[in-house]
Amino acid sequence: MTTVAGAAGLIAAWVAGCACAAGVLVPRRSVVIPALLIQFICAAILFSSLPTALVFAYAVVGACVCAILAVTPAGGDVAEESRPAGVPSGMSFRLVGVLLVGLSSVALARSVMEPGLAIAPGVPDAAGLMIGLGLLQVGLSEEPLRVGAGLMAMIGGFEIGYTTVETAIALHGLIIGVPLLIALVVAYLLVLSPAKGDAST
Amino acid sequence: MNAPLALLTFTVGLATLVAFLRKEPLAAWLLASGGAGLAAVFVVVIRPDVATSFLGLSVKVPGTWTILGRALVLGEANRLVVGFVYMAAAFLFAGGHVAKPGRLFYAAGLLVVGLVAGSLMVVPFLYAAVFLEGMALVAVLILYPPERPGSRAPLRMVVLYTLGMLTLLTAGWQADLLGAGSVPAEAARTATALAVLGFGLLLAAPPFHLWLPSTAGHSHPYGLAFVILISQAGALFTVFRFFDAYAWLRENALLFLAARWVGMGIAAFAALWALSQRSLARTAAYAVMADTAVILLAFSSMSLGGFELALGLSGARVVSLAVWALGASVLQNGGAGDTADELSGVGYHAPLATATVLVGLFSLAGFPLTAGFPGRWAVMAGGGTAALAVVGTLGAVSLAAVRWTSTVLRSPRDVELPRGSVLERLMLGAGILLCLLLGLFPQLLYPWVVGALSGLAGLSGG
Numbered sequence: 001m002t003t004v005a006g007a008a009g010l011i012a013a014w015v016a017g018c019a020c021a022a023g024v025l026v027p028r029r030s031v032v033i034p035a036l037l038i039q040f041i042c043a044a045i046l047f048s049s050l051p052t053a054l055v056f057a058y059a060v061v062g063a064c065v066c067a068i069l070a071v072t073p074a075g076g077d078v079a080e081e082s083r084p085a086g087v088p089s090g091m092s093f094r095l096v097g098v099l100l101v102g103l104s105s106v107a108l109a110r111s112v113m114e115p116g117l118a119i120a121p122g123v124p125d126a127a128g129l130m131i132g133l134g135l136l137q138v139g140l141s142e143e144p145l146r147v148g149a150g151l152m153a154m155i156g157g158f159e160i161g162y163t164t165v166e167t168a169i170a171l172h173g174l175i176i177g178v179p180l181l182i183a184l185v186v187a188y189l190l191v192l193s194p195a196k197g198d199a200s201t
Numbered sequence: 202m203n204a205p206l207a208l209l210t211f212t213v214g215l216a217t218l219v220a221f222l223r224k225e226p227l228a229a230w231l232l233a234s235g236g237a238g239l240a241a242v243f244v245v246v247i248r249p250d251v252a253t254s255f256l257g258l259s260v261k262v263p264g265t266w267t268i269l270g271r272a273l274v275l276g277e278a279n280r281l282v283v284g285f286v287y288m289a290a291a292f293l294f295a296g297g298h299v300a301k302p303g304r305l306f307y308a309a310g311l312l313v314v315g316l317v318a319g320s321l322m323v324v325p326f327l328y329a330a331v332f333l334e335g336m337a338l339v340a341v342l343i344l345y346p347p348e349r350p351g352s353r354a355p356l357r358m359v360v361l362y363t364l365g366m367l368t369l370l371t372a373g374w375q376a377d378l379l380g381a382g383s384v385p386a387e388a389a390r391t392a393t394a395l396a397v398l399g400f401g402l403l404l405a406a407p408p409f410h411l412w413l414p415s416t417a418g419h420s421h422p423y424g425l426a427f428v429i430l431i432s433q434a435g436a437l438f439t440v441f442r443f444f445d446a447y448a449w450l451r452e453n454a455l456l457f458l459a460a461r462w463v464g465m466g467i468a469a470f471a472a473l474w475a476l477s478q479r480s481l482a483r484t485a486a487y488a489v490m491a492d493t494a495v496i497l498l499a500f501s502s503m504s505l506g507g508f509e510l511a512l513g514l515s516g517a518r519v520v521s522l523a524v525w526a527l528g529a530s531v532l533q534n535g536g537a538g539d540t541a542d543e544l545s546g547v548g549y550h551a552p553l554a555t556a557t558v559l560v561g562l563f564s565l566a567g568f569p570l571t572a573g574f575p576g577r578w579a580v581m582a583g584g585g586t587a588a589l590a591v592v593g594t595l596g597a598v599s600l601a602a603v604r605w606t607s608t609v610l611r612s613p614r615d616v617e618l619p620r621g622s623v624l625e626r627l628m629l630g631a632g633i634l635l636c637l638l639l640g641l642f643p644q645l646l647y648p649w650v651v652g653a654l655s656g657l658a659g660l661s662g663g
Contacts, residue, residue, distance in 0.1 A: 138360055147356050151363050158367045165374050170269035174331040181338045185359065192347060
């Protein structure tokens with residue numbers, strides 16, 4: 001039974017990592033939002049030490065976040081026309097970045113959190129991948145949707161690791177609510193500055 | 202009803218009401234400034250858990266609100282600093298009718314104040330990081346009002362505050378493992394490094410200052426000033442609470458020495474950048490950064506006097522920055538712009554607003570006879586390298602202000618600026634007078650602000 005749970009955790013971790021990578025590699029609204037939903041679901045699976053109600057609340061927050069972003073009018077498919085000037089962010093650069101950052105994040109997370117009795121398998125991998133790739137996404141773009149998705153990935157990854165060391169339900173409740181606020185702010189910014197078109201096609 | 206619940210319910214209720222009245226600027230202005238002022242009086246006058254006479258009635262209000270096993274506490278430790286935040290907000294809201302920073306300013310501003318107050322009341326205080334993150338998210342509505350679309354800089358603030366939240370929560374976890382007592386510096390190395398990183402992120406210390414100049418280049422000056430003042434007050438007091446809670450942090454002499462060198466580095470960086478700016482708002486943003494460096498230098502003295510001075514300086518900057526922002530807003534609203542070319546000769550068209558901008562800027566620099574000077578004088582009186590850094594910062598930022606003075610007094614351009622209303626001229630004049638008055642009589646401000654430290658037993662030695 002433990003092995004099955006461990007395998008599920010590992011699968012969830014790497015699915016979350018792949019979803020993060022997809023969000024970084026393909027900066028399209030039609031990819032970023034579903035990838036975000038997958039990250040929320042995988043993170044919820046990995047919140048093993050949280051009460052079921054809170055895990056359920058996190059999944060609901062994820063669904064609400066994606067719904068808010070999906071219904072926000074943004075003048076077409078959001079792309080990366082707003083990348084910081086002078087920062088290379090072509091497909092090949094992003095692919096190399098995802099591989100380097102992803103692998104080093106996993107290695108770092110595994111050295112900080114060794115799986116054992118307190119830490120389920122998959123937790124270090126998921127935390128490392130989501131924080132690392134979220135940070136990469138935030139660094140590569142200034143477009144609100146992508147920055148917001150990167151921030152939510154970072155917070156999700158942090159929360160996965162933080163549940164193993166902090167037991168205060170109130171604190172986790174507060175952190176879980178933050179992505180909802182980020183989604184509202186991103187939606188507000190998208191409404192004010194709709195994207196000009198899809199530059200990635 | 203307990204005091205924290207009453208205060209936060211009042212704040213959120215008022216923000217909701219003001220949001221509905223956003224198309225009625227006069228009503229929103231009166232409600233926001235009056236409400237924030239009333240809340241400040243309530244916090245300062247009512248002593249939670251102690252029978253107090255208020256408007257002829259004997260009132261005893263519980264000071265603790267327990268929620269999900271955690272608490273929001275309004276007591277002697279934080280009553281004055283929460284009052285300070287509400288008072289600063291009321292002061293800034295009062296100028297809002299003239300500055301016109303956007304229709305969401307009052308509602309979002311009240312929410313920002315409520316969240317900062319929440320961060321000051323929450324126990325354990327590590328939860329403050331999450332409240333400050335919420336504050337940064339709401340602040341986007343002020344920095345990026347619907348009237349000024351086009352920039353993405355406010356998201357940088359959110360990114361840096363998010364990183365700050367994550368860092369401080371991790372530092373808090375490490376700190377809890379060490380406990381509150383004395384611990385060898387080597388054992389506390391990770392927790393100390395994380396805490397310092399978190400403080401740097403929240404206080405916008407270089408290289409985490411990026412949101413400040415880019416936001417200054419786009420946002421309304423008054424909205425920017427409001428966000429800087431309220432957010433930095435919350436961040437600064439979170440730093441104080443950290444040092445108050447952990448003996449291993451406040452007894453680490455090496456950390457204070459490092460703070461001194463970092464403070465001098467920030468002072469040199471900010472002063473030089475302030476000098477080289479051709480945007481008025483960015484000059485002020487770097488002047489604020491130099492002011493933060495002076496606060497850090499005062500703090501680095503590792504003494505009660507230094508801690509008090511740091512709080513006093515943060516009180517004086519409320520007046521300096523608000524006065525600068527009021528003048529800059531009037532000029533921008535009138536169509537004068539923000540760059541040196543646009544403001545060339547503006548002093549002949551709008552003398553009072555220009556004078557307000559300059560007095561605010563000189564006060565931010567800490568020029569003698571302005572509100573910013575007494576605190577700097579006290580730091581300089583301490584002598585040593587910190588004094589030299591303060592003198593250098595004061596000189597460089599004052600020189601930037603002198604440069605702006607020469608810019609606004611160049612031969613007048615052929616532009617028409619609207620003549621301000623009586624209320625506008627009254628407020629601009631009052632701002633200048635206040636800056637000068639607090640420069641001459643700092644005892645009107647400092648003792649009250651400094652008193653906020655008395656509740657922190659670890660730092661004040663009480």
